[in-house]
Amino acid sequence: MNSQNQSELIVSGIHLELTPSLKTYVREKAARLFRHSERIVRLRIELECDRSPAAGVQFTAKGHIQIQGPDMNASVQSDECHKAVALLVDKLDRMLQRRHQLHRVKRNHPHAVELQAEIPKAYA
Numbered sequence: 001m002n003s004q005n006q007s008e009l010i011v012s013g014i015h016l017e018l019t020p021s022l023k024t025y026v027r028e029k030a031a032r033l034f035r036h037s038e039r040i041v042r043l044r045i046e047l048e049c050d051r052s053p054a055a056g057v058q059f060t061a062k063g064h065i066q067i068q069g070p071d072m073n074a075s076v077q078s079d080e081c082h083k084a085v086a087l088l089v090d091k092l093d094r095m096l097q098r099r100h101q102l103h104r105v106k107r108n109h110p111h112a113v114e115l116q117a118e119i120p121k122a123y124a
Contacts, residue, residue: 007040014048016059016081022047025082029089033065036096042066045088047081061088065096072096 011018011026026045034040048060058077061084065072074091078084 007034008042010042010044012044012046014046015051016047016049018047022081026085029085032089033092033096036093036100039068040065041068045085047085049081059084061085063088063092065092069099072099 009030011023030043044064046062050058059081060077062075072095076084076087076091078087
């Protein structure tokens with residue numbers, strides 16, 4: 001996706017045909033996520049269409065960010081596909097911001113480690 005970092009974006013459709021305009025829309029929205037963290041290895045977005053007679057047409061967007069550390073997953077539902085993608089990217093964006101904030105706080109406020117065992121003396 002970016003020449004600076006080697007991140008990749010995978011877009012797939014389940015019961016849904018991905019049009020070139022939809023792929024472009026997802027790429028443009030996902031670019032916002034890649035600017036937050038250079039450590040993103042892979043971003044996978046799955047778009048699913050559920051055409052049940054009771055609920056009507058529902059679109060589900062699932063996102064999976066493979067990052068150094070624990071992976072992040074999110075899922076949203078909406079009645080429009082583009083709206084589901086926008087909501088998903090917003091949710092993943094908030095998750096990345098929160099993760100960055102937690103790492104920054106942890107980095108600036110290290111905790112002391114208490115050792116229960118006695119440290120042996122070094123003889124010169």
